[in-house]
Amino acid sequence: MAVAAAGERETLLALQCALPDEQFQAFKYLLEGQIPLSQLRPATRPDLCSLLLQHFPGQALRKAGVILRQLSRLDLIQRFQLPGAEDVLGSSALPGVAAGSSGMSAGEDAAGASEGAGWALPSHAGRPHGRGAPCFSPAGERRLLTERDLMQVAQKTGREWQEVGIQCLGLEKSRLEQIREDNPNNVVMQVFEMLREWLRREKQHATAPHLHACLAQANVNPEVLTFLQSIGGV
Structure with a gap:
């Protein structure tokens, strides 16, 4: 999926905004071992977007999609048309349903x-x-x-x-x-x-x-x- 640098950055930030705090922290946890903890743990949402772009050049959106699948946020993969979104279309997950155990949207x-x-x-x-x-x-x-x-x-x-x-x-x-x-x-x-x-x-x-x-x-x-x-x- 070809995305210009600015568009990639904005998409990453938008999907981070869509995550409730608990899932944002879980997103960071799943990146441990791939990004230095000294950078990862204190990272805010904009910081994390910069880290993804830095550590996964050209693959930041794909990496975000992998993490979102682990969090069962297939709705966000579809909403932001991340790599692999076409595979989500046949999924039973509906937008807003998989936003955490409470079922609430972000x-x-x-x-x-x-x-x-x-x-x-x-x-x-x-x-x-x-x-x-x-x-x-x-x-x-x-x-x-x-x-x-x-x-x-x-x-x-x-x-x-x-x-x-x-x-x-x-x-x-x-x-x-x-x-x-x-x-x-x-x-x-x-x-x-x-x-x-x-x-x-x-x-x-x-x-x-x-x-x-x-x-x-x-x-x-x-x-x-x-x-x-x-x-x-x-």
Whole structure:
């Protein structure tokens, strides 16, 4: 499967975002002996993507697919069209079913741990390393989000929006800093403009289930996820 370096990096990060924390740690465990432990154990999700590219040049996606098979995440192999995805089509595993013993999708697993107000990255996420990659909605597509929807999301959020924008929405740090400078002392408008940037990038995929799946990767105000569920049938 021919994938450009940038596309390969983004795909690796997106599939790591789709794993709940327990399976992310298991993913690293299964790489022990193939990547030095001193690099592997403290690795965040973006760090692990870099390690895969470094230690398996040209084969990072194939190696990720092998590990995902061991974790019974055939749904992710299909979703991201990893090498061997065609062999998964005849499998009985369905997307979202094999997300752990609870049967929840990665987004649902993360969302269940959300507490308190505002946005904060989960403790395992570490600091953002460069550009992230879009997450993907586990649910079917719904109507496109409107600017009014985005404003209601912005009004329910806190001040950790830049880290969430980089880590979970895959936006550029330079663009987020420009948004902050353009809207000084107005966090709601800063978040709103960030979400508009995401909406413009996602185009026909800018739906409530899609945004819910991305924001569930962080500990957001539960009201945000509840709102997106109410308008998108998540």
